[in-house]
Amino acid sequence: MSAGKYITLDDSLIEQVQQISLIPSEVHEEFLRMSVALIQGAEVTDEIQNLAGTIGVKQDNLTSLLHSAGAILWEFIKGSPSDPSIVSATLRQVGVPSELADKFSTCYRNNKRSLGALKSVLDISHPRFTNLSWRVDMELARRNLSVTTTPKFQLRLDLQLPTGSETESRSIESMHLQSDYANMKRLQKELQLAVDELGSTHCQRITRYIT
Numbered sequence: 001m002s003a004g005k006y007i008t009l010d011d012s013l014i015e016q017v018q019q020i021s022l023i024p025s026e027v028h029e030e031f032l033r034m035s036v037a038l039i040q041g042a043e044v045t046d047e048i049q050n051l052a053g054t055i056g057v058k059q060d061n062l063t064s065l066l067h068s069a070g071a072i073l074w075e076f077i078k079g080s081p082s083d084p085s086i087v088s089a090t091l092r093q094v095g096v097p098s099e100l101a102d103k104f105s106t107c108y109r110n111n112k113r114s115l116g117a118l119k120s121v122l123d124i125s126h127p128r129f130t131n132l133s134w135r136v137d138m139e140l141a142r143r144n145l146s147v148t149t150t151p152k153f154q155l156r157l158d159l160q161l162p163t164g165s166e167t168e169s170r171s172i173e174s175m176h177l178q179s180d181y182a183n184m185k186r187l188q189k190e191l192q193l194a195v196d197e198l199g200s201t202h203c204q205r206i207t208r209y210i211t
Contacts, residue, residue, distance in 0.1 A: 013075065014094045016068035023065065024055050025099055032107040035069035039115060069104075076108050077115045084109040127159040130172060153179045 023031050030051060037044045048066065052059040076087050088105035092098060138151045155177040179187070 013072060016065075017072055017091060017094055017096050020065055020069055020072075021096055021100060023100075027051060027055055028100055028103040029107075031066070032069060032073075032103060035066045035073065036107065036111050036115070038066055039070045039074060040118065072104070073108060073111070073115070074119075077112065077119055080112070080116065084112075127161055127173070130158040130160050132157055151181065153181075153184055155179060 034044050034047055034051065037047075048063055049059050052062040055062075072091075081087065084105045087108045088098070088101040091101035091104055096104070133156045135154050136151050137154055138149060140149065157175045157177065159173050159175065161171050161173050
């Protein structure tokens with residue numbers, strides 16, 4: 001489902017929202033506060049345990065719901081609608097009760113600035129991959145010395161460097177690397193493992209927080 005230019009809720013997010021609807025209304029505010037704390041990296045394990053006991057659910061299940069709420073809030077932070085009522089209106093359209101949808105809207109309004117600042121830091125604080133180019137070099141002969149012919153891979157990795165603000169243009173830095181065949185195969189294996197990991201449930205949840 002698309003909420004204009006602000007946010008698109010895919011099927012998995014809609015399912016998560018509907019699960020959050022099962023949280024008792026009297027703890028909505030505390031639940032959303034803890035969800036924001038998790039996004040910010042705070043340690044709330046004891047609070048989760050206490051809340052789980054209060055509402056009679058397993059701690060692991062409550063933690064999963066908190067992460068789901070965080071994923072929803074982060075989607076709105078990325079879209080950054082100027083009117084918080086868009087948050088409640090969007091959630092009501094996918095079946096969230098009005099009371100909970102309004103609590104999400106209030107939570108968004110109260111935390112938009114701090115979570116927006118967190119998103120900006122995540123956006124600008126790390127070098128960004130731009131390009132990778134390569135060539136294969138092979139030494140065929142050397143004066144007065146016998147040579148074992150071994151191909152070498154010459155790599156150039158281009159990165160956009162972080163800046164002090166979102167509006168400042170990024171400079172490009174190139175890193176030059178040399179590798180043999182064995183290390184190239186090792187690199188290939190590790191990159192494939194990283195790509196495969198993106199399919200895990202945990203990684204998909206974290207990806208929503210940082211993109």
